Amino acid sequence: MLCFHDTDMAKKKTKVPDLSTEEKIKDAARRVFMKKGYAAARTRDIAEEAGINLALLNYYFRSKEKLFELVMVEKMAAFFGTIHPILNDTGISLEAKIASIAEKYIDLLSQNPDIPLFILSEIRMNPDQFINKLPVAKVLDSHFIKQVQEKRPDLHPSHFLINLLGLTVFPFIMKPVFQMTGMLNEKAFHDRLEERKVLIPKWLNAMLKLKP
Amino acid sequence: MLCFHDTDMAKKKTKVPDLSTEEKIKDAARRVFMKKGYAAARTRDIAEEAGINLALLNYYFRSKEKLFELVMVEKMAAFFGTIHPILNDTGISLEAKIASIAEKYIDLLSQNPDIPLFILSEIRMNPDQFINKLPVAKVLDSHFIKQVQEKRPDLHPSHFLINLLGLTVFPFIMKPVFQMTGMLNEKAFHDRLEERKVLIPKWLNAMLKLKP
DNA sequence: ACATATTTTAATCAAATGATTAAAATATTC
DNA sequence: GAATATTTTAATCATTTGATTAAAATATGT
Numbered sequence: 491m492l493c494f495h496d497t498d499m500a501k502k503k504t505k506v507p508d509l510s511t512e513e514k515i516k517d518a519a520r521r522v523f524m525k526k527g528y529a530a531a532r533t534r535d536i537a538e539e540a541g542i543n544l545a546l547l548n549y550y551f552r553s554k555e556k557l558f559e560l561v562m563v564e565k566m567a568a569f570f571g572t573i574h575p576i577l578n579d580t581g582i583s584l585e586a587k588i589a590s591i592a593e594k595y596i597d598l599l600s601q602n603p604d605i606p607l608f609i610l611s612e613i614r615m616n617p618d619q620f621i622n623k624l625p626v627a628k629v630l631d632s633h634f635i636k637q638v639q640e641k642r643p644d645l646h647p648s649h650f651l652i653n654l655l656g657l658t659v660f661p662f663i664m665k666p667v668f669q670m671t672g673m674l675n676e677k678a679f680h681d682r683l684e685e686r687k688v689l690i691p692k693w694l695n696a697m698l699k700l701k702p
Numbered sequence: 703m704l705c706f707h708d709t710d711m712a713k714k715k716t717k718v719p720d721l722s723t724e725e726k727i728k729d730a731a732r733r734v735f736m737k738k739g740y741a742a743a744r745t746r747d748i749a750e751e752a753g754i755n756l757a758l759l760n761y762y763f764r765s766k767e768k769l770f771e772l773v774m775v776e777k778m779a780a781f782f783g784t785i786h787p788i789l790n791d792t793g794i795s796l797e798a799k800i801a802s803i804a805e806k807y808i809d810l811l812s813q814n815p816d817i818p819l820f821i822l823s824e825i826r827m828n829p830d831q832f833i834n835k836l837p838v839a840k841v842l843d844s845h846f847i848k849q850v851q852e853k854r855p856d857l858h859p860s861h862f863l864i865n866l867l868g869l870t871v872f873p874f875i876m877k878p879v880f881q882m883t884g885m886l887n888e889k890a891f892h893d894r895l896e897e898r899k900v901l902i903p904k905w906l907n908a909m910l911k912l913k914p
Numbered sequence: 915a916c917a918t919a920t921t922t923t924a925a926t927c928a929a930a931t932g933a934t935t936a937a938a939a940t941a942t943t944c
Numbered sequence: 945g946a947a948t949a950t951t952t953t954a955a956t957c958a959t960t961t962g963a964t965t966a967a968a969a970t971a972t973g974t
Binding site: 607614621626627629630645648649657659660666667669673681692693696697 | 741742816826832836841858860867868873875882885886893898901904
Binding site: 548 | 964965
């Protein structure tokens, strides 16, 4: 008889689930969903990529949507989770926050360059699914915002948040264009990114100083 | 007997094609494709949105893919066509180019806020389809790049192109997040955009001056 | 080794979806 | 107004696709 196992009752018995089927499917799902997006990804693609039968996918994860949510939650945690604690760290200066975000974010996205386009375009195409799932409330009144307001009360603080994220994330948004046109090859791209870890903090601080 | 009309042999006879069926379908296709992306858009959605029969869509445009290409070419022309002539205008200063792009691009994208995410995520999900269709070759050795190189030979000129586009386009990339979280409502968003038309040129020039 | 639980498979279903066909409706020309 | 061309429709196909079922294979506990 069929029996769907819960993630709750995990790993009883002596058997080690040795990066087994469940994780193989999740891995495959990560790759296929990230490459094609939810709509274009077929469960058969994922099954084949994982080297397993199609029924197994539904046995372990009930549905395409459930499996997708797992991947999406993971990616969103990486995307938003990286900046959140830094923005709210009351122990460091504004300059330190900026430098830290630029460096951490570039490192994270270098490993997973299409996280931003993946998340943002899924949100755009299906906004309803993400209501109450975006942890951006804490960003509005973050310590970062307070520090910016103190330094530049004449401008809306969101400008500087957008600028910091834009300068950091936008290269990855444009990466497909760079790659396809040969405008920047892989090595050149990463060289620019390393340069930007140092440059972005300088640029941001210059913007913060620049009085009207 | 069926007879597919070519766009070539357009408008013979006295009949004015008065924004008729063909354009109604194209309009609907623009809306549906832009909202859902290629994979999630169903031809039935488009037909319904256009208020016509499904068969009519295939009668006029042969296939979903052909219809999509039409829309995509249009959007890409808007997205890339706006910057291209400005970047290559040998008659104006670097500062003027920057100001012009910031203003024109913000105006264009204000009208069509999800062009960037639409185009860039379709490219990412299906790069093959866009090979040789990205007119970015002319950007590499544009007049803009030459002007930047002259002013800042110490840094790779692509940095400043990315910065200009990033500061301008990134707010639109993040718009779905802003809207859903109430971080910036529609009015606040547009207020910030108007401010950025003035601010971005100042910021860019500050970056160009900032020596290491 | 036996009984039981878990994992995997092959076969199949039902719905969705892109596309086609043949005929009806409408316009255009002479 | 008949003849011809164009536009539109309803019905239907063939494939794709997410999901299920029942049975086989494998592991696990005693």
